[in-house]
Amino acid sequence: MLIDRLSIIGVGLIGGSLARALRKQNACGHITGYGRSSEHLQEAVDLGVIDDFSLSMDSAVKVADLIVLATPLKTTEPLLKAMRPYLADHAVITDVGSAKGSVVEAAHATLDDFLPRFVPGHPIAGKEKSGVSASTADLFQSHRVILTPLPETSVSAINKVRQMWELCGAEVVQLGVKQHDEILAATSHLPHMLAYALVDCLAGMRERDEIFRFAAGGFADFTRIASSDPQMWHDICIANRAELLRSVEAFGKYLENIRFAIEKDDSETLLDIFSRAKETRDRFTQTRDHRNDSTE
Amino acid sequence: MLIDRLSIIGVGLIGGSLARALRKQNACGHITGYGRSSEHLQEAVDLGVIDDFSLSMDSAVKVADLIVLATPLKTTEPLLKAMRPYLADHAVITDVGSAKGSVVEAAHATLDDFLPRFVPGHPIAGKEKSGVSASTADLFQSHRVILTPLPETSVSAINKVRQMWELCGAEVVQLGVKQHDEILAATSHLPHMLAYALVDCLAGMRERDEIFRFAAGGFADFTRIASSDPQMWHDICIANRAELLRSVEAFGKYLENIRFAIEKDDSETLLDIFSRAKETRDRFTQTRDHRNDSTE
Numbered sequence: 247m248l249i250d251r252l253s254i255i256g257v258g259l260i261g262g263s264l265a266r267a268l269r270k271q272n273a274c275g276h277i278t279g280y281g282r283s284s285e286h287l288q289e290a291v292d293l294g295v296i297d298d299f300s301l302s303m304d305s306a307v308k309v310a311d312l313i314v315l316a317t318p319l320k321t322t323e324p325l326l327k328a329m330r331p332y333l334a335d336h337a338v339i340t341d342v343g344s345a346k347g348s349v350v351e352a353a354h355a356t357l358d359d360f361l362p363r364f365v366p367g368h369p370i371a372g373k374e375k376s377g378v379s380a381s382t383a384d385l386f387q388s389h390r391v392i393l394t395p396l397p398e399t400s401v402s403a404i405n406k407v408r409q410m411w412e413l414c415g416a417e418v419v420q421l422g423v424k425q426h427d428e429i430l431a432a433t434s435h436l437p438h439m440l441a442y443a444l445v446d447c448l449a450g451m452r453e454r455d456e457i458f459r460f461a462a463g464g465f466a467d468f469t470r471i472a473s474s475d476p477q478m479w480h481d482i483c484i485a486n487r488a489e490l491l492r493s494v495e496a497f498g499k500y501l502e503n504i505r506f507a508i509e510k511d512d513s514e515t516l517l518d519i520f521s522r523a524k525e526t527r528d529r530f531t532q533t534r535d536h537r538n539d540s541t542e
Numbered sequence: 543m544l545i546d547r548l549s550i551i552g553v554g555l556i557g558g559s560l561a562r563a564l565r566k567q568n569a570c571g572h573i574t575g576y577g578r579s580s581e582h583l584q585e586a587v588d589l590g591v592i593d594d595f596s597l598s599m600d601s602a603v604k605v606a607d608l609i610v611l612a613t614p615l616k617t618t619e620p621l622l623k624a625m626r627p628y629l630a631d632h633a634v635i636t637d638v639g640s641a642k643g644s645v646v647e648a649a650h651a652t653l654d655d656f657l658p659r660f661v662p663g664h665p666i667a668g669k670e671k672s673g674v675s676a677s678t679a680d681l682f683q684s685h686r687v688i689l690t691p692l693p694e695t696s697v698s699a700i701n702k703v704r705q706m707w708e709l710c711g712a713e714v715v716q717l718g719v720k721q722h723d724e725i726l727a728a729t730s731h732l733p734h735m736l737a738y739a740l741v742d743c744l745a746g747m748r749e750r751d752e753i754f755r756f757a758a759g760g761f762a763d764f765t766r767i768a769s770s771d772p773q774m775w776h777d778i779c780i781a782n783r784a785e786l787l788r789s790v791e792a793f794g795k796y797l798e799n800i801r802f803a804i805e806k807d808d809s810e811t812l813l814d815i816f817s818r819a820k821e822t823r824d825r826f827t828q829t830r831d832h833r834n835d836s837t838e
Contacts, residue, residue, distance in 0.1 A: 476816035
């Protein structure tokens with residue numbers, strides 16, 4: 247069995263789905279949940295997602311050989327700090343945060359000689375719905391999980407986390423921390439900001455009722471991600487600020503190119519941009535094949 | 543039978559789907575196609591979409607009682623001008639353009655005493671794929687069609703076009719020309735510009751290969767509409783310039799609000815915007831029910 251005792255810190259959509267997937271694979275002896283709300287944790291027990299739970303960090307982690315931190319990004323540092331005194335010598339810790347620079351900083355600030363057993367991770371999977379009730383055993387199936395190990399991280403710790411995700415059906419890849427944050431800012435964080443800004447903009451228009459009445463499928467697809475969890479996205483914005491700001495600024499220039507071309511009746515530029523974008527998007531769709539990644 | 547002889551000017555995705563839907567309902571005696579390419583028109587005949595075709599406007603429209611203009615927006619004025627001399631007294635003309643202000647201008651410039659029999663229309667339906675080979679009989683099923691009649695348009699002409707679309711399974715609504723263009727700029731034209739700008743922006747980044755490799759489902763949904771026909775979207779930009787520029791500018795302010803809040807670590811503003819957008823989007827999804835509108 248890959249994991250004797252698994253501890254999930256934060257049993258929501260991601261933590262719950264991970265527990266379900268590992269249980270389905272018989273990869274875990276025992277799963278303990280940790281959180282702030284006994285009501286939510288009891289729901290997870292009732293759903294069969296975890297075996298039991300604890301509201302105290304001490305008993306939640308002291309016998310665990312694998313600990314998965316699956317809480318909003320801003321809680322990473324306080325929770326790592328809180329668990330540090332109780333970690334067993336052989337324990338491995340990983341997380342699921344959508345930005346990695348701030349997580350690595352938090353690990354450096356709190357884990358000291360435990361750093362070699364910490365493996366920063368990010369499953370590229372999610373839904374607009376959150377909470378353990380939305381969790382499913384197949385959430386990570388055919389999705390990518392990015393690990394961004396530190397220079398200090400031990401190979402055995404990386405391998406344990408890699409095997410865990412592979413058992414969930416995920417394809418595991420490694421990237422540098424900065425590279426991860428730059429790529430995710432462009433492909434995930436920036437699109438979320440655009441979707442939020444678009445919905446907010448339309449809601450502020452004079453004809454707002456008619457606008458939402460006539461909004462078509464393109465709009466529905468485009469703004470699906472604006473239904474994501476506001477707190478989680480707040481945390482991502484703060485955690486990945488530098489890279490995200492760079493992406494938003496870059497996007498602003500490309501949008502300005504289009505605006506200017508429309509203003510100037512510049513057919514050549516418009517056709518160039520639209521044709522190039524179509525070609526790129528069509529190529530993306532082809533290479534993506536039957537992969538089935540979702541948000542985050 | 544609603545239509546004795548239907549003439550479809552431009553037998554592509556929209557024109558072809560309309561012909562298929564009306565044929566399925568036995569609503570047409572005979573369907574003639576008009577276009578520039580005998581090869582494309584022969585394909586439409588071979589697919590059973592139209593009965594025959596003509597490359598000359600004279601024979602394409604002279605016996606038609608209903609003429610549907612389904613070509614790119616920039617061809618509206620020259621085609622209306624070309625057909626005017628051959629129109630039968632009882633003929634009704636409609637179009638399917640995604641912007642209506644420029645179409646109404648073209649009608650005023652060309653149709654003179656035939657204006658009462660022209661019904662500007664816009665089916666809110668489409669696909670990223672274009673051409674008659676992508677046409678289907680159910681493209682308009684449960685979709686909205688917006689008619690923007692002129693003060694001069696006769697009630698009998700409006701009713702004929704309304705019945706045509708209702709036979710295709712569409713819900714027909716009437717809006718003012720300016721109101722249509724304002725609403726469509728916000729809900730369709732602006733989102734397309736954002737999708738084009740995003741794909742173009744990402745393609746210009748240093749890590750472009752990795753970026754497209756790791757792009758997730760949120761990105762795929764968000765940019766689906768960037769695979770739409772570049773010429774069609776060029777024409778829409780030019781035709782609906784004023785309203786589209788207003789939308790792009792309004793959006794820019796909302797995106798700047800988010801950018802500024804990220805820069806200033808302004809958690810309250812970020813949470814406000816994201817929560818408000820989520821609430822609006824969730825409400826939109828609910829009211830949308832089982833409607834199934836697609837792009838445009």
